[in-house]
Amino acid sequence: MLSQQVAYRLQTDSNLRVMVYCAGDSGLTQYTKSDIAFPHQVELKVNLDEVKANLRGLKNRPGTTQPADVTNWIRKKPNYPNNIVMTYALTQKKFFALANLVKQHPTDDLVSQLKTRKLISKEQVLREMQNRANDSDIVATSSVMSLKCPLSTLRIQVPCRSIVCAHNQCFDASSFLELQKQAPTWTCPVCSKATSFESLQVDQYVDDILKSTSPEIEQVTVEPDGVWSSRTDSDATKLGGMTPASDDDDDLIEISEPGMPVVKQEPGPTNVALERTPAQSQSREASTPSSAMRMSSKKRPIAQVIDLTESGDEDEESPVPPPKRPASSLPSRAFSRQDYHMPPASSPLNGGSYPP
Template sequence: MNSISRHDVNTLLRQVQGNSLFNRQLSSVCQVNGLKSTGVKAELQRRIVHRDFSFKPSPFYSVESAVSGLRTFMTQHRNTVTIPLRLSDHPILQRCSDDKSYRIMVFCANDDSGLQDVAFPHQSELRVNGDEIKANLRGLKNKPGSTRPVDITNALRLRSNYMNNIEFTYALTNKKFYLIVNLCKTTSVTELVATISSRRKISEDSVISELNKIAQDPDVVATSQVLSLKCPLSYMRLEVPCRSLSCTHLQCFDATSYLQLQEQGPQWLCPICNKSAPFDQLAVDGYVKVILEKTSKNLETVTIEPNGKWSSKPPKEDSSPSRPRGAPVEDDEDDDLEVSEIIIGGRRLETPKKLSHCTDTPSSGGRDHSSTAPRGSHSAKRPAPAVIDLTLSSDDEEPIQRPSKRQHTYTYHRGTTPPWLSESPVNHQP
């Protein structure tokens, strides 16, 4: 049998993926050769797309095998895609019962070339055997790649002849989406933290060397800095101090808290400097780890000197200026209060009234000391408290006499014209 050239294969692929090869042409070819003649083009397209279709890798799972065909859909109306799944058709699903780290997940993407991010239509829902799967199908707003595949393992009935129905409903989309169900091997956060702790670390000597290099730079004024021993994500004390190899700051985040956050919505950005911090670039900071081992768990911050030495004492602050000699001392004592009486409904109430302090008058030398008031007492007597009776009726009050209006008078002699009649309109003709 003669081999087919690479050029002919590529030409056939372009024809199958495009619209230049019609179904009736494929059907006639299959009928001549005694093969199945219905749905041939769709099956060829599915196999070609499935061969090159893959998702971006994740440290939390790895795709072991596809357990369904690739479904392509695009419509501007509401539609449902149904995928049947039975254990007898896919014996590999038995791994989910034997090992809980194997999970069945639903993946979706809006492109078919290259590595794909998980992306579901904006308006969509997923049901397994009639029960709705509660999952975040949108991810973070305006953050592509922050959507996770949907784990449907617990909703499936993995019995030999039981037919599970996976229903994916979508609406109002003008893009082409691709849906597939995969068997995945998952990795827990604890295992990933152990992996980070066992591989390359940021050594203590390298951190001290970098601090000394910055301190010797003539263009930089190096001062002491405060290092927090709390994770900026969980606000708990660091257990596994971690940062990316590309980060230039000394502050670390906790590896467990960071991975738990990425498991919910993968972004892989440093929470301190917002630089890229993928899993393969994460490393334990040996300098901060030594500080955590040598300090009490109640300590929250340490002071880092420019030469790399650290201490648990806070940095020295400028002492407040002392009070000038002879300056008056502020009096924090409460002001004197005078209580006035108010009678409401036959009951007597007391209300406080603030009084200002009186200044003592120094006694003259010629006066008798016995007649002078003691220091600190008031020279004048307090006025008697005012008593207001609110039980009186308004009818008992005396009417208020308003002053009469002042009338304007003008005196003029007989034979003269009043001033308001003396003026006539301009150019008036009698």
């Protein structure tokens, strides 16, 4: 039964919770530390309502079970008899159950506590780095330090790390504490070593780097003596980054077969119909695919045109026809002005009629 004061606090403060703890009997004394563990076959009811909660934790990992939150099934009335019943079977082991009134701390309050208590000073970090650099058994080289949290993959706001871990990699305090509300155990997100809230401290060396760099910087290079530097996009351009010059899209490259003369075809009058000799026909047919292959000027590869119509086997089987003799008369043929020539004075056509 809840007192009037506790019932009022439960109604007004959402951070107050009623949780059921359970542990197995292993020779418990007054000061024995025990992991939370519920029976394997168990049923938990509050006021005849079954509590839907994970009461097993991770398989084969003791200490990963969370207490059962039964706040929503409790009647928050003064002196009301709330019945909590835990039924278990298929075991001879003895278990103990306890209902506690628990206050949860918001993440912002925990982060504020981290900022106000003992910190990892910048001088301490530099001293540790210089001691490792002066060690003759260790070859110290520059390293890249990420400024992004391994949990949220966002830029760290409040850098913290556990003093029980051997690494110097920090993670964001808000992201870590928010995850611990759902995680079964407190483990370091970098090395997976067991940790606690009491072992977390803010790293002032990393905090100074975060305050001295722009929000776009995601990593810095740290020297063995503690001197750090950041590389921006503008620095990369100065060191060797090149901006490709813009090409003129109007430039055209004509690719032709080696040894083949290129014939440039110009539009002529539509009323001209001249007969071509076999040599001219072969030249024009050979130049047609080469003149049609025009590519853009942006890094065009030089290709060689291979005429697949010319085959050695076909040339051996079918002989080349002899060239046609020019016709003696040109009936029904139109001439352009530039093809019209006057006959010489000794020509028999002089003074006679000309072909139409």
